Amino acid sequence: MSDTSLTLYGTYLIVAGLLIIQPWFSRKNVLFGVIFASHSIWDHVQAASIRHRYLLSAGGTALAFFVILLLLPFFLTDGKWSLGFNVVMLALIVIDSFFYILANRQTRKLKQSMGANGQLTTQKIVVDLGKSDRETVLSLKWLFLLIPVFVATLAVVWFGYPYIADSIPTHFGISGPDRWAVKSWHVVLSPVVSELLLGVLILFTRRAPASVKGNPNAAPGYAQYRKMMNILLIVFCLLSEILFFLMVLSFITPIRPLWFSILFVVDLGFLIMMILLHARFVRSKHASGPILDDDGKWIWGIFYFNRYDPSIFVEKRVGIGFTVNMARPIAWIVLIGIIIIAIVFSR
Amino acid sequence: MLLSIDFGSDQPIYMQIRNGIVTGIASGTLKDGDSLPSVRTLGTEIGVNLHTVNKAYQLLQSEGFIEIQRRRGTFIKAGDAAKHAAEFLKNCGGPLKTLVSEAVTRRIDRAVLHQMIDHMYDELEGNKS
Numbered sequence: 058m059s060d061t062s063l064t065l066y067g068t069y070l071i072v073a074g075l076l077i078i079q080p081w082f083s084r085k086n087v088l089f090g091v092i093f094a095s096h097s098i099w100d101h102v103q104a105a106s107i108r109h110r111y112l113l114s115a116g117g118t119a120l121a122f123f124v125i126l127l128l129l130p131f132f133l134t135d136g137k138w139s140l141g142f143n144v145v146m147l148a149l150i151v152i153d154s155f156f157y158i159l160a161n162r163q164t165r166k167l168k169q170s171m172g173a174n175g176q177l178t179t180q181k182i183v184v185d186l187g188k189s190d191r192e193t194v195l196s197l198k199w200l201f202l203l204i205p206v207f208v209a210t211l212a213v214v215w216f217g218y219p220y221i222a223d224s225i226p227t228h229f230g231i232s233g234p235d236r237w238a239v240k241s242w243h244v245v246l247s248p249v250v251s252e253l254l255l256g257v258l259i260l261f262t263r264r265a266p267a268s269v270k271g272n273p274n275a276a277p278g279y280a281q282y283r284k285m286m287n288i289l290l291i292v293f294c295l296l297s298e299i300l301f302f303l304m305v306l307s308f309i310t311p312i313r314p315l316w317f318s319i320l321f322v323v324d325l326g327f328l329i330m331m332i333l334l335h336a337r338f339v340r341s342k343h344a345s346g347p348i349l350d351d352d353g354k355w356i357w358g359i360f361y362f363n364r365y366d367p368s369i370f371v372e373k374r375v376g377i378g379f380t381v382n383m384a385r386p387i388a389w390i391v392l393i394g395i396i397i398i399a400i401v402f403s404r
Numbered sequence: 405m406l407l408s409i410d411f412g413s414d415q416p417i418y419m420q421i422r423n424g425i426v427t428g429i430a431s432g433t434l435k436d437g438d439s440l441p442s443v444r445t446l447g448t449e450i451g452v453n454l455h456t457v458n459k460a461y462q463l464l465q466s467e468g469f470i471e472i473q474r475r476r477g478t479f480i481k482a483g484d485a486a487k488h489a490a491e492f493l494k495n496c497g498g499p500l501k502t503l504v505s506e507a508v509t510r511r512i513d514r515a516v517l518h519q520m521i522d523h524m525y526d527e528l529e530g531n532k533s
Contacts, residue, residue: 184446272406
């Protein structure tokens with residue numbers, strides 16, 4: 058088995074695993090994107106049976122597709138193998154999302170059957186006036202950390218262009234570069250653009266509200282968690298920037314592949330840190346007091362659509378991190394812009 | 405300080421924000437020099453348009469409860485509120501008269517009403533000390 062296939066199988070297992078356990082990356086009073094008054098919903102008999110059904114169908118699908126992936130190399134030539142992999146991956150995401158949506162609908166029905174709970178309200182909201190902006194929003198100074206490496210990358214590309222070899226490595230495997238492209242401004246600038254995109258994304262998420270709607274106790278410790286996540290994101294960005302910087306530098310002078318591997322492993326470590334932070338600050342906290350019942354604003358418990366909410370970024374209902382308010386045109390413009398730039402420069 | 409907003413209430417949101425802050429100052433939870441969140445932050449926190457928050461802040465400034473400094477932010481400035489006392493007394497005559505009239509029609513004893521006001525006063529001043 059080649060290195061590439063091993064990497065692909067590894068990627069499949071990680072993506073499938075994260076996809077299936079997604080519903081567990083939520084607050085304790087949220088089940089499949091549906092909000093409840095207390096965390097005791099996880100002990101509810103019917104809720105447990107919805108979870109089991111979801112696990113069986115989503116896990117079973119992932120396993121079936123994995124067997125198909127193992128058999129694919131016997132039927133497809135090397136060239137078509139990666140295309141086959143992409144198709145299987147897409148099918149897995151579509152089918153498992155379908156099972157998730159099914160579970161979301163069943164949970165909504167369960168909630169209706171349970172009747173009204175006084176703690177869940179659609180009308181009342183409590184906010185903490187005591188926190189100043191300086192405490193809740195990460196200072197812009199943190200973003201200055203990202204500038205030096207960005208400038209260095211740009212400088213290397215700008216002044217080093219005449220010295221860059223005619224063939225440029227664009228993809229790096231475990232044993233060094235494994236894909237090459239013909240030298241052009243378009244290709245050499247793509248790492249610079251990637252760095253810029255990362256920076257812009259952080260600049261935007263910085264403005265996410267400092268609390269989860271309802272009351273400060275609906276999500277205790279959230280402001281602190283958000284700040285730590287932002288700092289983690291900036292350090293992650295910095296490391297990714299260094300990775301892009303090394304990549305650009307390797308156009309001119311050979312860099313030992315070991316450096317790429319080390320940085321890649323450290324980046325993976327940050328992903329694990331993110332999950333741990335989520336477990337510590339979100340999953341383990343218990344909500345109390347009036348909780349805003351905004352299920353109607355969450356399509357399938359995944360997409361947030363609220364015309365009356367001026368915030369662009371909100372905490373994800375299910376999963377780690379932030380999602381955008383789809384009712385805000387600016388969210389669409391930013392998303393489409395990022396996708397277009399990513400597509401243009403990944404070609 | 406915790407500010408409570410009720411979307412189902414007849415009272416407009418900007419008045420609820422304004423009243424909440426005035427009560428906070430009266431009870432001593434908000435003190436002179438305390439900073440308030442920016443218009444944008446409070447708007448996103450509550451989930452209302454920033455013009456709504458701005459309306460409340462402008463009203464509070466014109467009534468002398470807060471000071472909006474262009475660069476530094478918004479601060480409680482309760483000291484100024486006392487200067488507007490005469491204006492307040494003139495304005496509150498109307499709503500107070502409606503309340504007293506209703507109390508009279510309902511045959512509520514003058515002393516009970518007095519007691520109620522005294523009690524509220526004591527509660528707010530008790531919180532301060």
